Amino acid sequence: MTAPAAGAPDAAAVRSALARVLDPEIRRPITELDMIRAVDVEGATAQVDLRLTIVGCPAADRIERDVRAAVLGVPGIREIELSVGVMTPAERETLVRRLRGTKRMPFGPGTLTRVIAVTSGKGGVGKSTVTAELATALAARGLAVGLVDADVFGFSIPGILGIPDAKPTQVGDMILPPIANEVKVISIGMFVDDRTPVSWRGPLLHRTMQQFLTDVHFGDLDVLLLDLPPGTGDVAITLGQLLPNAEVIVVTTPQAAAADVAERSGLLARQTGQTVIGVVENMSGGVFGTGGGDEVARRLEVPLLARVPLTGAVPTAGDVGSPVVLGDPAEPAAAALLGLADAVVARGRGLAGRSLL
Template sequence: MSVASGLDERVRDALSRVIDPEIRKPITELDMIGGVTSGPDGAVTVGLTLTIVGCPAADTIERDVREAAASVDGVTAVTVDVSIMTREQRTALTEKLRGGRSRELQFGPQTLTRIIAITSGKGGVGKSTITANLAVALAARGLAVGLVDADVFGFSIPGILGLAGAKPTKVGEMILPPINYGVKVISIGMFVEDNAAVSWRGPMLHRTIQQFLTDVYFGDLDVLLLDLPPGTGDVAISLGQLLPHADVIVVTTPQGAAAEVAERSATVARQTGQRVIGVIENMSGLVQPDGSVLELFGSGGGADVAARLSAGQEQAVPVLAAVPLSVPLRQGGDAGVPIVLSDPLDPASVAILSVAEQLARGGRGLAGRKLGFTVS
């Protein structure tokens, strides 16, 4: 083996540690590295093939490639020749990422990803804020987390997670979701301009949700969270049909009227086969400077919903947490900085983090599932 060829191999090995920031896989595994050649003076040329023209991660990838190659002993200079994948190369890449399968639902009944739909009966109960902070808290625990903003009419997840203005990258027919705080996020808000209103009927809503679950490449996830619109309309029904194996968490406020409506959303989930695993009571009170709690929206709504949903069930539906009213929680949502990271000791953070801990402990159950093997 020549000295040059040995250097080429060491450079390739270093490049295998460069991760595509959107796909989250090594660029060598994605066939993004062409030739690596070195001269007797240690000057190295690396061929880098980007997925698309205008790739938003182009500068980051090129910088990481240059730094990785330069870190190899014996390399004196690095040149990166950048090119763009052909249509055939992009098609091959998307097929590789899909594991050779054609376009299909990523999270079917046999998935090992735990799917959790966050629902509510009424709007304005803080469901999206809870969902976003739960996603970030789970990602902070080292889990691979995806979040689908299924609230097509009232999308707010991008803003809460600091992704306002972010756009997905399209590679062929595959959509790569933006990532922030370790969470891969897709929302219809990433496809409309200037906060435009979305006014769609049922069939269009169904196709949109189906596309999110088919064409958006989330990769291997531990948890997929779904932020549902309030109520029992088309989206809830579509997700029940597409993901009947999902678990459901119901968000309510302490107010009796809100609790009654929240119960209906859980009932619809159960009709499609989904399992209700808990209730979160949000806005449960405002902690005063003297430690007392001002119950602005009454009390007991979460417990009432849990009790009614537990009736006639083998397993009781628990109240997972009571999240108090919190000014920093609201401010964090407006600023795109989740409170579970910015102020983990805030009472609202403590409550949400406790739910994340419970969810992280409880992986997806295998009871009733067909496993992919037979006993001979």
């Protein structure tokens, strides 16, 4: 191959353009992921050899489109000859090892990611909706956010976020989570039929939570949220053991009965060493009144982070998979949820609510 004329495009210029193309699932440059095997330039034609991670890659069309746009945007390049193939098993395994790193529990003690578990004493208090809206609000502030739907028996996060039919992509033994509103999401609902009841016991629940935290590649996150099942059962205990560094938000409704059981979920978190950082009173006002959140916060000696009023906007938004914090941020419930995100960000990390014994 002859050297390009002075001022003519070369392979280095094309590679530089390709470095700005991100894999939409991994969110890293395709050059950094070794997906570009070769680049040559002949006159005004660029020849690019692209290697996708797996056969049937769901992001293939977008990656190819972005590659073509990037290369044809290089001054002097008027044509691209794009060859598309798939990584070899050895290349794929190398990629998985590099992305995963060496930590067996990437979000355990010592992680730079802030881990926040959202819990409640009983079902029906809107815990999953609060979690999904909080995740969306944090992502809208520019944070890198992941969300684990740990409510195995009552999974609802995919539907609330508008991705009820989304499926993860598997690269080797690494799972790439779907993305909704810039939030990376994993749920057992992505692996089972929506109408199939999940009836698992402790060991299988433990293994599932462990796989969600180790086999799912979230990448570098600022915040990882976990939507826990209500109560103080196996999943809460497992996540307490795996993530003793987690912070916990307790969700309750205003009624005294809900407040009583909500307190227990906070106390269990403390028994595993986790930090209870505050309480959210959901469905506040109207027929339910107010006060339950204040009472739980008083008993746990933590702040009331938000009082989310009872309106029709939030459940309606959840039914159509469009978080209200994006669709109608001025609506009273949305404003309260955005205030919750502000309170979480402002609080940072601390020792409030953590047992020092």
